[in-house]
Amino acid sequence: MTVCSKIEAVLKENLNPSHLEVINESFMHNVEPGAESHIRVVAVSEFFLDLNLVKRHQAIYKHIEEELAGPIHAITLHTFTPQEWEERNEESHPSPDCLGGSSEEQKE
Amino acid sequence: MDIEKEIQEQIKSNPILLYMKGSPDAPQCGFSSRATQLLISCGKPFSFVDILSNSEIRTNLPKVSNWPTFPQLFIGGELVGGSDIMVEMHEKGELQEMIDSVEEES
Numbered sequence: 001m002t003v004c005s006k007i008e009a010v011l012k013e014n015l016n017p018s019h020l021e022v023i024n025e026s027f028m029h030n031v032e033p034g035a036e037s038h039i040r041v042v043a044v045s046e047f048f049l050d051l052n053l054v055k056r057h058q059a060i061y062k063h064i065e066e067e068l069a070g071p072i073h074a075i076t077l078h079t080f081t082p083q084e085w086e087e088r089n090e091e092s093h094p095s096p097d098c099l100g101g102s103s104e105e106q107k108e
Numbered sequence: 109m110d111i112e113k114e115i116q117e118q119i120k121s122n123p124i125l126l127y128m129k130g131s132p133d134a135p136q137c138g139f140s141s142r143a144t145q146l147l148i149s150c151g152k153p154f155s156f157v158d159i160l161s162n163s164e165i166r167t168n169l170p171k172v173s174n175w176p177t178f179p180q181l182f183i184g185g186e187l188v189g190g191s192d193i194m195v196e197m198h199e200k201g202e203l204q205e206m207i208d209s210v211e212e213e214s
Contacts, residue, residue: 053189053193053196054193057175057190057192057193058174074139075177076139076192077192078192095138096138096141097138098138099141
């Protein structure tokens with residue numbers, strides 16, 4: 001199972017999202033072909049209703065601790081309630097450009 | 109000093125504090141670069157810690173803040189979030205508001 005599909009499965013199970021994207025953006029970075037080091041998550045769920053952004057992100061982080069400690073070098077999270085998602089026309093921000101920063105720094 | 113205490117002390121004594129990869133002049137990661145640009149655009153001085161040159165802080169801050177990634181922004185002793193959150197708050201004008209509400213260091 002790939003890192004992305006694992007994350008997708010665990011978030012589906014725990015957040016019951018109405019929309020979920022888990023995208024491998026590693027190709028934008030200075031890493032081995034096929035790596036799953038840079039991941040982007042867009043999650044839309046009722047679960048986020050009464051949570052501020054810090055709590056929403058923490059809620060996701062806690063389910064993917066293992067992946068964060070392992071293969072993932074960078075992750076970008078976009079969390080919305082269904083209403084917020086509709087208001088922004090179902091669009092999230094693109095990830096920033098890579099600054100070349102050290103693929104060797106990935107593993108310590 | 110115990111490293112976790114030292115981190116808490118940093119968070120407490122710096123009204124606007126960014127833990128980042130590299131420095132504002134030479135950020136070493138796209139997310140840290142984006143965070144720096146947003147803070148600079150808010151027009152107030154801020155403190156930063158380069159976690160690439162402070163490996164103990166890099167290892168221990170996530171435990172203190174319950175936040176596994178960098179950058180991490182603290183305002184008034186509270187975790188505001190990482191760069192994704194900063195972008196979102198900036199868009200709504202909330203980042204500026206929060207920074208404007210910080211009292212100048214006396």
